[in-house]
Amino acid sequence: MDIITTRGLTKAYGSRTVVDSLDLRVPQGCVYGFLGPNGSGKSTTMKMLLSLVRPTRGEISVFGRPMNRETRPGLLREIGSLIEAPPGYAHLTGRENMAIVQRMLGLGDRQIADAVAVVRLQEHMDKLVRAYSLGMKQRLGIAMALAREPRLLVLDEPTNGLDPAGIEEIRELLVSLAGEGITVMVSSHLLDEIDKMASVLGILGRGRLIFQGTRTELFHRSLPDLLVDTPEPERALALGIPAVRADRGIRLSGFDDRDTARLVRQLVEHDVPVHGVRRVQQSLEEVFMDLTGREGLL
Amino acid sequence: MRAAVLEVQKMRRLRVAPVCAVMVAAVTALTCAGLMSDSARAGFGDPAAQPWETLLLSYVLVSAMTSPLLVAVLASRQVDVEHQGRGWMLSQVAGLSPGRLCRAKAAVLGAVLAALVAVQTSLVVAAGLAAGITVPLQAGIWVRYAVCLFLVDLALLCLHIWLAARVDNQLVGMGIGLLGSFCGVFSLLMPPALARALPWGYYAVVSPVAMGEDALRVITPGYGWLAVFLLVVAALFGAACHRFDRTEG
Numbered sequence: 150m151d152i153i154t155t156r157g158l159t160k161a162y163g164s165r166t167v168v169d170s171l172d173l174r175v176p177q178g179c180v181y182g183f184l185g186p187n188g189s190g191k192s193t194t195m196k197m198l199l200s201l202v203r204p205t206r207g208e209i210s211v212f213g214r215p216m217n218r219e220t221r222p223g224l225l226r227e228i229g230s231l232i233e234a235p236p237g238y239a240h241l242t243g244r245e246n247m248a249i250v251q252r253m254l255g256l257g258d259r260q261i262a263d264a265v266a267v268v269r270l271q272e273h274m275d276k277l278v279r280a281y282s283l284g285m286k287q288r289l290g291i292a293m294a295l296a297r298e299p300r301l302l303v304l305d306e307p308t309n310g311l312d313p314a315g316i317e318e319i320r321e322l323l324v325s326l327a328g329e330g331i332t333v334m335v336s337s338h339l340l341d342e343i344d345k346m347a348s349v350l351g352i353l354g355r356g357r358l359i360f361q362g363t364r365t366e367l368f369h370r371s372l373p374d375l376l377v378d379t380p381e382p383e384r385a386l387a388l389g390i391p392a393v394r395a396d397r398g399i400r401l402s403g404f405d406d407r408d409t410a411r412l413v414r415q416l417v418e419h420d421v422p423v424h425g426v427r428r429v430q431q432s433l434e435e436v437f438m439d440l441t442g443r444e445g446l447l
Numbered sequence: 448m449r450a451a452v453l454e455v456q457k458m459r460r461l462r463v464a465p466v467c468a469v470m471v472a473a474v475t476a477l478t479c480a481g482l483m484s485d486s487a488r489a490g491f492g493d494p495a496a497q498p499w500e501t502l503l504l505s506y507v508l509v510s511a512m513t514s515p516l517l518v519a520v521l522a523s524r525q526v527d528v529e530h531q532g533r534g535w536m537l538s539q540v541a542g543l544s545p546g547r548l549c550r551a552k553a554a555v556l557g558a559v560l561a562a563l564v565a566v567q568t569s570l571v572v573a574a575g576l577a578a579g580i581t582v583p584l585q586a587g588i589w590v591r592y593a594v595c596l597f598l599v600d601l602a603l604l605c606l607h608i609w610l611a612a613r614v615d616n617q618l619v620g621m622g623i624g625l626l627g628s629f630c631g632v633f634s635l636l637m638p639p640a641l642a643r644a645l646p647w648g649y650y651a652v653v654s655p656v657a658m659g660e661d662a663l664r665v666i667t668p669g670y671g672w673l674a675v676f677l678l679v680v681a682a683l684f685g686a687a688c689h690r691f692d693r694t695e696g
Binding site: 196199201202203221222225226228230232233234235236237238239240241245248249250252253254255278293 | 449452453456457459460461531532533534538539540542
């Protein structure tokens with residue numbers, strides 16, 4: 150079952166379309182990595198999912214119910230979120246902040262204690278939030294999102310500004326939450342971070358959904374470069390093949406299986422010795438860069 | 448009610464009580480400074496010397512000077528925490544719209560102002576009695592003025608909450624509060640029509656005493672104009688809150 154589905158979700162500000170015809174499908178109980186370069190429309194999409202921004206066009210369905218002004222209060226009770234930066238009143242302690250969330254949502258003491266325990270912030274609850282590190286603020290923000298015991302967590306760049314240890318900590322936390330049955334939708338422009346925690350990826354580029362599926366499906370969709378081992382690369386290049394010289398031969402981009410067969414036939418017909426043909430192993434980052442048109446991912 | 452209780456929780460460590468206490472002390476001291484002079488003391492038992500009217504005029508003047516600043520400080524402190532702590536978003540995803548938050552802030556700070564004006568007015572009257580004014584006190588005039596002062600403060604509070612919510616930089620609101628202090632004081636000297644055109648001019652509109660040719664006159668404040676002002680501010684604040692509710696995050 151899909152927890153979130155959108156159909157043709159679009160947001161335009163005047164003539165500028167920032168999110169264009171998104172058809173998202175976020176399966177239940179997974180960590181859904183929402184990936185895209187800065188400015189690709191991730192935050193706007195997440196705000197539309199939470200009904201903080203009105204879509205220009207399209208439909209949103211959460212837990213199988215349409216998200217609109219009427220259904221929003223009921224749906225938001227089951228969605229924890231952290232958008233753009235962690236909330237927290239700096240002049241209050243962590244405990245006082247959680248007390249505000251408790252009253253805001255009408256929660257019990259146990260729910261608050263559990264949420265604080267999950268993010269391991271118990272020892273710091275009596276400190277003023279202004280004295281918190283960024284990582285602690287992020288954890289407090291996640292505790293605020295978790296306190297309502299949500300079925301869905303929508304987190305916008307939750308590891309922004311964290312050091313590697315903080316990133317690792319948040320990542321482990323999100324994976325463990327998914328293990329408990331909570332669907333986690335997490336956005337990032339950091340590919341490595343998403344790669345280590347998400348089981349399903351949605352890749353956004355210039356407001357459009359470029360890819361959606363598992364990591365394996367993503368690799369299947371991409372077309373790794375072809376490496377032809379030959380001791381005579383100059384002769385191969387002289388045939389007009391669109392290739393560049395490589396370490397032990399030539400390297401070609403965008404060649405599918407049929408193109409590869411045709412290439413090998415052509416080389417053999419012209420007596421160019423072919424010692425081997427193989428695909429170059431691509432990193433996820435290379436796949437992503439190809440898909441997003443190399444828009445500068447970190 | 449829930450939103451109002453939340454605002455009280457957020458008030459913690461914002462030093463609202465000390466700020467109010469300092470302001471009450473300052474207003475009382477400035478208002479009552481004239482009671483110390485020998486010439487004033489000589490007329491404490493003489494109705495013709497108008498000791499209560501003189502004290503009330505002093506109170507009107509000091510209130511017009513200090514209230515705009517106090518209102519700006521209270522509004523900016525209570526709203527700035529939402530900007531700094533991303534409280535707008537936190538509240539929105541909990542079902543509390545920004546407009547509702549602003550209304551709750553106005554209600555809670557309005558209660559603070561009501562208490563402040565009541566205490567401040569009582570202290571000024573008590574100081575007059577303690578100083579030895581024996582001319583009978585016309586309590587009704589003081590009570591009506593205190594109520595009007597509170598209503599003008601409340602109206603300006605709503606405008607400052609709107610401003611503080613609209614503009615992240617709270618120095619803007621503080622600057623306008625300071626400007627309001629000057630306008631408030633000078634509105635007592637302005638032609639009434641000009642005073643009615645300025646929000647801070649209503650500190651003069653509600654004044655129950657005015658300078659006559661050779662004595663102070665007890666006058667009827669511009670209640671009608673005050674009612675119009677309050678209605679206009681209520682409509683503007685209501686529309687602004689409605690607009691906040693529709694603002695996209």
